[in-house]
Amino acid sequence: MLKFIKVIDALSEAIGQTFGWTVLVLTAGTCYEVFRRYVLNDPTDWAFDMSYILYGALFLMSGAYALSKGAHVRGDFIYRKWSPRTQAKVDLVLYFIFYFPGVLALVLSGFFYGMDAARIGEVSVNSPVGVPIWPLKLIIFVAGITLVLQGLAEVCRCIICIRSGQWPPRSVDVVELEVSLRQQYGNKEGQAS
Secondary structure, eight states: OHHHHHHHHHHHHHHHHHHHTHHHHHHHHHHHHHIIIIISSOOOSSHHHHHHHHHHHHHHHTHHHHHHTTOSOOOTTTGGGSOHHHHHHHHHHHIIIIIHHHHHHHHHHHHHHHHHHHHHTOBOSSSTTOOBOHHHHHHHHHHHHHHHHHHHHHHHHHHHHHHHSSOOOOOOSOOOHHHHHHHHHHHHHHHHO
């Protein structure tokens, strides 16, 4: 199970980091649009479409990455006080009651939605250029598949935790500022004593 978790986590991380580069494209495209619109008084026809397509792709394809890092928002004021075994049991139940039904609905509806859009070669109605948006609609299905795979890895994490009493480690990519400061501050206190 640990090998399966590592493989799926690595896949989610690779996809998340790859789609993370869209932030640079979005930033450059938006800066270019602002320059053209306000300095040259000649707005582009494609900037709006580019921004919502790339942002949509980034949002959809980073969901599994965030799940693999345990980065989704949760109201953990009670959860964090539970033992790891209790956390894992609750998580396992919630994955099957809420997560998988929702994600499987995303996969199924995303497949048909994306295939219909691809079949007709759907383009944006928001600009005269006719930017193709069917690839974004196909990404809904692909994102659903990545979420199913990562959900299976999370179920394996829960099972391991229920058996061992400890959560399997997650790979560290980016550390939140609060955590980093706590580690740094805690280390200085430990060195002073």
